[in-house]
Amino acid sequence: MKYSKIKALLESEKGGIAVATRGWVRTFRNKQFIALNDGSTIHNIQCVVDFENTPEATLKRITTSAALDIQGTLVESQGSGQKYEIQVTKLEILGDSDAEKYPIQPKKHSLEFLRENAHLRVRTNTFSAVMRVRSVLAYAVHKYFNEKGFFYFNAPIITGSDAEGAGEMFRVSALPFDGTPRTEDGKVNFKEDFFGRETNLTVSGQLEAETYAMALGQVYTFGPTFRAENSNTSRHLAEFWMIEPEVAFNDLNDNMDLAEDFIRYVIKYTMENCADDLKFLEQRLIDEEKNKPQAERSEMALLEKLNFVLENNFIRISYTEAIDILKNSKPNKNKKFQYLIEEWGADLQSEHERYLVEKHFKSPVILFDYPAKIKAFYMRLNEDGQTVRAMDILFPGIGEIVGGSQREERLDVLIEKMNALGIPEEELWWYLDTRRFGTAIHSGFGLGFERLVLFVTGMTNIRDVIPFPRTPQNAEF
């Protein structure tokens, strides 16, 4: 007999047919009702066992997470909460699960505990929903860029270039710590390393993507990036996936338009294709927040929040306007900010971003035209000589979700900035070549994929939206 996925069975057009399916037990009650799940959907299918004609020994083996092969008749269900259930005619236990030893009991576990069992947590409703949403979001990313005529560009992960300065890097090496080859003056001789030079894990594929944008027109990366910063927060991972589109001939406004259109598209696609999972996650968040004081609860339910993003343009204001708002804000005047905003040029902290997004505008915000001195060397200098064509998109509850800019396309200005910052030209000879040969304005941004998944799922710790999180002191599995 052909096996069907549970999702397909629950969406069946008619009952009364012989069916077969396989999956794992979520719960078993009254020696009769198995809630079976196979990962294809958040919903379990109820399998009704003829317990009077089933050996007691078999019934005892129907425990949480046991793998079953079920055959029977699909019938309309009265009580299971689903349209259909299976009247079981044949039941085979494929793999047992010792109820005494199985770590995840059918009760509520802390997210912390589940993180320690990251290989099993995806068997819970919450994590299976999160990981399905993550998968659908990732597909939406590729679908969007494909429809817009972008080409997928795989930036190198191991890089000899460390000039961008986006963050601390992990070293990649095949050299031993004991008996490390040395040069005559006692330094590590990286010429004897695998790549014949010092290499690191990439912090961003942007510079390489720019070389491709200047030939293929519009490209995007979607791959892992790394930061060796010792940030033990709910918003940082040492290994995370980043999406970096780069477009020739786009200015900063085009760049903002692209980012907004992109974010809306992927959220809309996910709402259309993950409705059940999002509904579950919305309810989960409501339940979780019941125990919190009113002031700490989300102002909008999950789907309402996502719809808000679809239906409202992001607020666009310049850094200079933002500073004015912040200077005159209550928390600044009452000295409630940890870092008080006193003058133009200050780097914005998370507390300031949150104030703008969550209190002042109550909307996603795009800040643009930042002071040059607090931004990266490759950003396009404005005519004022003070600000650069940078933009950050700030989301409620998440903070910065996108960072981007129009790139400095003028060779002389770029070299001047690199010199001022001590970035050696010979390190980035290939990057400078894009400005030497057929330069043109171009723009791009980076979006941290896990922050997007956080926002869409309503989860609050970034470790809960990637299968096996890498953080300081943690690389288990």
Add this chain to the structure above:
Amino acid sequence: MKYSKIKALLESEKGGIAVATRGWVRTFRNKQFIALNDGSTIHNIQCVVDFENTPEATLKRITTSAALDIQGTLVESQGSGQKYEIQVTKLEILGDSDAEKYPIQPKKHSLEFLRENAHLRVRTNTFSAVMRVRSVLAYAVHKYFNEKGFFYFNAPIITGSDAEGAGEMFRVSALPFDGTPRTEDGKVNFKEDFFGRETNLTVSGQLEAETYAMALGQVYTFGPTFRAENSNTSRHLAEFWMIEPEVAFNDLNDNMDLAEDFIRYVIKYTMENCADDLKFLEQRLIDEEKNKPQAERSEMALLEKLNFVLENNFIRISYTEAIDILKNSKPNKNKKFQYLIEEWGADLQSEHERYLVEKHFKSPVILFDYPAKIKAFYMRLNEDGQTVRAMDILFPGIGEIVGGSQREERLDVLIEKMNALGIPEEELWWYLDTRRFGTAIHSGFGLGFERLVLFVTGMTNIRDVIPFPRTPQNAEF
């Protein structure tokens, strides 16, 4: 005026309209005809300059790879080889390209030379075609699995697990070589490293993917993997992208069916969506092989070869049958093989695989049921106690493109094998949990993405199908 991509202009429904476009000069001849390309298609659009009314100084700046902004009228073309060309009314030079200094002249360069200019080679016809095909193939991968109800799973890149033994690993560390922290007995103290343990770059996401398949049912990875082997060949990269589907309840036959169906789907999709690029690459290969002796030329042209794969089932034979064929083969009897096949149990070398695929069957071949002792510990032992349910797919000109297996689902057999190989159980406690709790048969495979791109593009060196190749002594850019 709205700017159009050159691809859209060439596919325009009518001429006689005002258009604007931007791109880079490929060639400029007779002070009149610019071949302009913007990366959206292999084809250039001819832009006809009114040279009598254009300053000589401007004409001189129209050099290979200069960036131009062109406005004019789209008209039917007589001579350009395309349906349309642009009669230029306004021409702006966005970025110059000094013809004396630009490394890639409008002539044939060696692939070797172009590799040293990997940041610019994508501006050539060959590499832009290869990279567009790569992008479309990647999209087809996601599309296929999405349509089949798979979930995209991001395996960790940095891993504390090194038990699989698929190859040499790169170490990832934030510890310094000078003043490395040491334990009391003088060993490197990895507890003080970023992750509190020794970590490496992953060689495969399979083991982690298995934990997800046993919850979500069917998952796939598509991400970078790494091998620190000093293999300076045209088929090996130190950093490459791998696709690894893993499916609960699939046996080895299902696994072979999936691999065949998958490969056919992505090739078909790419042929439908990259026809122009593939036609160009086919001609390129014919031109390249003109200088070779007849015996070394491809037996089929590129598209014919791809069609052959679409229309013919792969030959499936057991390892045992393959050994019989090889033992009795001419090159074995005449001692032409470097490694003669003398008895069952021999590991197959590239020369044997090529003989089977290119000489004996002249077709892709799936070999299955290999001797247990030459395959990995996690493969399902057959009832004969000698062979495992492994399968390799061998492609003409490429060799192994897929390696897969049904996984050993029996806890006791798996532990026994790990013990025999000295793999510590405590290293893989989480992997063993999938067999402890609700185990079931399952299968999967790994497909090296660059080898697939090689096959589809007809390129012969794997360094030419990834943007910035990483190989021994080479991590430039």
